[in-house]
Amino acid sequence: PYGNYEGTGTLNDNLSITFSDIYGKMGDSEVKGTYSQEWTPFNYEFILNGQCNPTDINNWMGAWWGEIWTDFEFHIDDVPLGDFIISGSWGEESNHSTVGEINVSNYKYKGVDLTNSNIKINVDAKQTILSLNQIEHSMGVIEGLVKIPRKAARQTEQFKFKMIGDFPLNDGKNVLGDFIESFLDDFNVTSIRVDTHGAVDLRSKNYDFPTTSDNNFQIITDTDKNGSWNGMKFSSFKGTIKKERNTLLVDFPTINTCNGKVSLFIDSNLSNNISNITLKSSNLKLSELFDSIKSYQSKTNKVLLTEKSSTSISENGVIDFSVNATCSDFDLMSFNGTGKIKIMDKELSKIRLLGLLSNGLDELPLPFPSGTLK
Numbered sequence: 001p002y003g004n005y006e007g008t009g010t011l012n013d014n015l016s017i018t019f020s021d022i023y024g025k026m027g028d029s030e031v032k033g034t035y036s037q038e039w040t041p042f043n044y045e046f047i048l049n050g051q052c053n054p055t056d057i058n059n060w061m062g063a064w065w066g067e068i069w070t071d072f073e074f075h076i077d078d079v080p081l082g083d084f085i086i087s088g089s090w091g092e093e094s095n096h097s098t099v100g101e102i103n104v105s106n107y108k109y110k111g112v113d114l115t116n117s118n119i120k121i122n123v124d125a126k127q128t129i130l131s132l133n134q135i136e137h138s139m140g141v142i143e144g145l146v147k148i149p150r151k152a153a154r155q156t157e158q159f160k161f162k163m164i165g166d167f168p169l170n171d172g173k174n175v176l177g178d179f180i181e182s183f184l185d186d187f188n189v190t191s192i193r194v195d196t197h198g199a200v201d202l203r204s205k206n207y208d209f210p211t212t213s214d215n216n217f218q219i220i221t222d223t224d225k226n227g228s229w230n231g232m233k234f235s236s237f238k239g240t241i242k243k244e245r246n247t248l249l250v251d252f253p254t255i256n257t258c259n260g261k262v263s264l265f266i267d268s269n270l271s272n273n274i275s276n277i278t279l280k281s282s283n284l285k286l287s288e289l290f291d292s293i294k295s296y297q298s299k300t301n302k303v304l305l306t307e308k309s310s311t312s313i314s315e316n317g318v319i320d321f322s323v324n325a326t327c328s329d330f331d332l333m334s335f336n337g338t339g340k341i342k343i344m345d346k347e348l349s350k351i352r353l354l355g356l357l358s359n360g361l362d363e364l365p366l367p368f369p370s371g372t373l374k
Contacts, residue, residue, distance in 0.1 A: 140166025189227025
């Protein structure tokens with residue numbers, strides 16, 4: 001963008017220039033510092049500090065610089081404070097380096113509202129490193145590290161990320177990429193604690209984890225916030241999601257739901273979309289489980305039980321179950337396996353669970369007087 005510049009310095013014997021005192025206002029940026037310029041080769045160096053919108057210098061730094069900031073949205077009335085050393089040689093895109101930091105308030109990253117943070121920047125010929133320190137948002141604080149390879153290095157180097165802290169899940173579902181977003185879309189919870197790292201092959205246009213076997217990530221997470229997965233409510237959970245090559249492992253040993261506990265382990269082969277699943281529960285309140293299943297049906301349009309199945313469910317019924325099964329494409333309707341169910345309820349004869357229990361246990365040829373099993 002257009003700007004105004006002032007400088008005081010020296011024209012040296014070899015016609016190189018050294019400005020020891022410069023001021024510049026360009027676009028939303030207003031900085032002070034020093035500048036030097038040589039001519040054989042065209043080496044330059046800026047040392048700048050002040051209000052600095054990184055995108056104001058896109059035309060100086062080349063396409064690689066603009067790529068860094070495409071996911072950031074800065075507020076025009078709250079321009080970041082920057083402190084940079086920028087050097088290189090004009091006309092040689094691979095020969096720029098930048099070291100510095102930005103202190104920024106009230107901005108967005110991939111649509112997430114952030115209130116305050118410090119971003120350290122280190123750019124060389126191979127990669128850009130963004131250290132995101134003490135990122136504050138409405139749900140807490142998170143820190144991160146992003147390594148973005150320059151285009152020339154993307155045949156061998158991957159986009160790498162680390163993140164730890166309070167992650168605003170509902171607002172930040174697309175921060176970690178399309179494949180992870182496809183899982184997070186099923187959740188409704190304000191925030192979770194995360195400790196995650198991974199690597200993405202940038203040669204894959206959409207960073208598609210399943211089809212690009214070199215992509216990998218691990219997410220260790222827990223929350224004590226009330227939320228839901230596909231309409232099924234929970235009060236807390238703790239678990240790990242891990243992707244290595246063509247395998248995805250989901251291990252949630254503790255999910256508190258329906259006044260009881262559930263554990264879930266999934267081992268998925270992403271080449272054929274077949275998953276082996278182990279699911280166990282204890283002391284689930286039967287009425288709340290039926291309500292969760294109905295919410296799941298409403299959310300996914302998949303029918304697991306009919307209206308008749310939930311008639312006359314008492315408030316005191318409790319259910320335990322365990323299932324070992326396989327399914328395809330994470331579709332609960334494609335379950336194929338074995339398990340066992342234990343139900344404790346004073347009105348047991350009225351319960352029909354997923355169509356698997358008979359209308360009335362009185363009809364079974366058991367040696368008890370009629371009606372006693374109620």
